[in-house]
Amino acid sequence: MKDQGHVAFILLGANLGDRQSNILQALQYIQVRANIAKVSSFYETEPLEGSDQPEYLNMACQIETNDGPKELLQFLKWVERRMGRTVSEKYAPRPIDIDLLLYDDLIIRESDLWIPHPRMHERAFTLIPLTEIAHDLVHPVLNETIEALAKKIDASTVKKVNRSLKFNLERDIQGGQPSINIGLSRVGITNLNRVIRLGSEDKAALFYANLDFFAYLDPSKAGVHMSRFADVLEGMLEEISLEPTPDIESLADRLALQVVQSQRAKKAEVHIKARYPMERVTPISAKKTEELFTFIGIASTNGTTSRRIIGVEAEGMTTCPCAQDMMAAHSRMLLEEAGYSKDDALKIVSLIPMATHNQRARGTLLVGSNMPVRAEHLVHIVEASMSSETYELLKRPDEFFVVNKAHQNARFAEDVVRHMFFNLVEIYPDLPDETFVLAREESFESIHQHNAFAERSGLLGDLRAELRNKGEAIQSNVTLEEWLNL
Template identity: 45%
Template sequence: MSETRELRDMQASAPPVQLALSRAGVTGVHKAIRIRHGEHEILMAAELDCTVDLARDQKGVHMSRFPELFDQAIDEVVLGEGLHVEALAERIATQIVERQNALRAEVRIVAGWPQRRRTPVTGLQTQEMVSLIGIAASNGAGARRVVGVEATGINACPCAQDLVRGEAAERLAAAGFGEDAERILELVPLATHNQRGRGTLLVGTAQNLDAEDLAGIVERSMSAPVYELLKRPDELHVVEQAHRNPRFVEDSVRVALEELLSTMPALEDGDFVLSRQRNLETIHDHDVVAERWGTVGEIRAELGGTAPSSEQTTLEAWLRA
């Protein structure tokens, strides 16, 4: 019988080019995870990404260890107590650093989170899907984590509505309505084009935040929420609400950050926030997007009237700090 040949650890061998890599790992790993929300635990389908910083003298990372560690960490949560999504991301990142002998690891988890809601007029129960986001980075000595959500809503364009208002005022005046024209324009919702939007809100903090609160902030930052199921009275309510509350994509980003900081004063200046809004255009063949990121201190100072910083702290920089 021939002796078993010892296999070389190719990943630990010298690379052909001595150059450190900023990121190497796996992406698009699909798992079922159990997440704690208040006193309840919810089973969710999730997609995980995990990367490490690769030293210049290391050829590669052990890719098979990533899914193995995912399974171990998730099994611990499923068999034991459910965690918040950002805490699960931090646990995986910390274990990856240890097992891969990496300088640093970063994990991102995005899970489909079903929310039960009722329609605004008829009170019908619907199920809406919100993306629950957990991000964590660990260097072995410490870790930072981020919790966030991505939710859907609708924005009514203020620019087109203003054009419609001006044209309608001229037509009403020409038809002899005179002083009543302005009163009519205030009573009747004015037409504009609508954009279904996806709003994202991320908060980097050691505090435990309720993702449902974050989802509410995102939805309120848009002209109106959307529902999977709408009866006619509900449809009328949503359409009128949106057209009475027109907002640009930029408005949604600013409104979300202002409400976040006003309703969560315990956030520390060193914590991180990011607001992003992407609207799916209807009268153009492109989408529109706006973002703002920075530390809570940077955002607070600017909302208080201080001139904006020349450099705003990015998520990448905050996670590496």
């Protein structure tokens, strides 16, 4: 939404029907023309003038709008009518009542518009909720803060109430016994999309992220409270969007701890994927381009100890060694048939890049360690393990570079995974042996209707031992699930 030019404060009230639902519905309508910046808690109060009618529920709200004060008032009156309010006697019961309290610091005294609201400083049910969201706001006529005005009046009849629609919860179904006594490994929700902020106060950026939440279910419980996963995120939403977290795995850890507490679970996992822009420079033309990569943060905690994963997904290019070898053999045969000697044919073929089929590929590299590893560095490791990296922007010389490099480095999916491990070991010699690593590559085949896939996971010490033993396998394929299972 574009920036709104004016700030206004309104009071919503209802004492007919489902009062909370009415106020929340009114807020939905208001968002059609205004941005809702802040809302107070719900407050219940007795009706004015001691009339014999249901108690009122009120909420104060700060909005940002491009409408002028008269246009805004007209829109608010439309919302009242849309929700069934009709013209009635003064102080009569109503499904919704919306008062325009303040608009910027304007003072307006007209027959159809009075700002600030003429009686707001006399009413506890207005000042108490307004103080919650704007305690230091100065009344433009009385020249006193809302908090100071609230302290001058009797607020004994105003009481805060919980924000929850009323229903009869006769029993906790999720917390009860399952109908079939089979335990489940983990239960949760996936594909929550939110904006997160990563970095430091001096340098931070917003990212569009996809989050998965899991709790390890007690076998005696029928299920988890699915809404509590979203509650964890919503409870931290303002914090994680306004206050940066240093890295994606730290945020996953914070959220996982909240899940353990809210679900009373033995253990919880949170998986986050965020699209991250990195500046690139093309290899020959040196053109700057910005490309998106996927950063991955995973955390598992039992409430006391945690394990974290930092990872990336990056795309590149692979070329097929098998098809290239067949093309080389065929080219040597053609040269020999044309009169070249076997040695000359072999030499010519060794000098010329041989054709082969190529495909885009996606590599994934995950690292679990207490030693910090930068996700940006993992991107370069994945790309360096491919036949060639790829670029969004390619001039002709860059295109030649990429194609030539890829055909000089023909690699299967299996080769890419091995290169990722080798590069990680060489570039991070100080990573502890107990570090968890997972490398995965999927090639989106160009001449087949299937994809090629390879993966290996394990502890870095075992992989180092395999490299030292020159290929003698050490069967220690620790899976991601096993490593996260504290």
